[in-house]
Amino acid sequence: MQHDCIFCKIVNRDIPAKIIYEDEYVIAFPDVSPAAPVHILVIPKRHIPNLTEVSPEDAALMGHIMTTIPKIAAEAGLADNGFRTVINTKDDGGQTVHHLHCHVLGGRFMKWPPG
Numbered sequence: 001m002q003h004d005c006i007f008c009k010i011v012n013r014d015i016p017a018k019i020i021y022e023d024e025y026v027i028a029f030p031d032v033s034p035a036a037p038v039h040i041l042v043i044p045k046r047h048i049p050n051l052t053e054v055s056p057e058d059a060a061l062m063g064h065i066m067t068t069i070p071k072i073a074a075e076a077g078l079a080d081n082g083f084r085t086v087i088n089t090k091d092d093g094g095q096t097v098h099h100l101h102c103h104v105l106g107g108r109f110m111k112w113p114p115g
Contacts, residue, residue, distance in 0.1 A: 007099035011045045021072045025064050028072050028104075037107025038076050038083070042069055048100040051089040069104055078106035086114070 009015040011027055020040065021028035031039040044061055048054060054062060073083045083106035088094040 005047060005097070005099050007041075007043050007097055007101065008047050011043070021068070021075070023068070025061055026068055028068075031103065035103075036084075036105040036110075038078060038105065040072060040076060040104040041101045042072060042104060043099060043101040049098050050095055050100055051087055054100070065102060069102060073104055073106065076104070076106065078104070082106065084110045084114075 006015060010017045010029065017029040019027060019029050021042075024045075026042055026044055028040050028042045031041050042065060044065065046061070048058065069085055070079070073079055083104055086103040086105065087100070088096075088103070
């Protein structure tokens with residue numbers, strides 16, 4: 001855990017959040033600044049600063065995240081029409097919280113390019 005990381009504080013229940021999914025490895029909650037009608041953050045419980053810090057030892061965790069996202073999206077009512085999954089990496093990639101997290105966005109048509 002990083003003591004100054006807001007997502008670590010949510011994982012440890014030091015900061016309240018509306019948890020919509022949790023298992024041994026990940027936790028999911030609505031984004032406080034939604035960019036779509038449905039905007040969920042899916043984060044690993046273990047602190048990984050960003051995607052460039054993922055190691056081969058994290059392969060199972062990353063696979064778990066990717067197989068859990070469709071379940072979370074389905075529970076949020078996004079399975080039929082689809083959704084977008086985004087991982088912002090570092091400052092130029094738009095990452096504002098430096099704890100790896102996946103954005104799950106849906107509830108409207110997603111335009112391209114996104115940024």
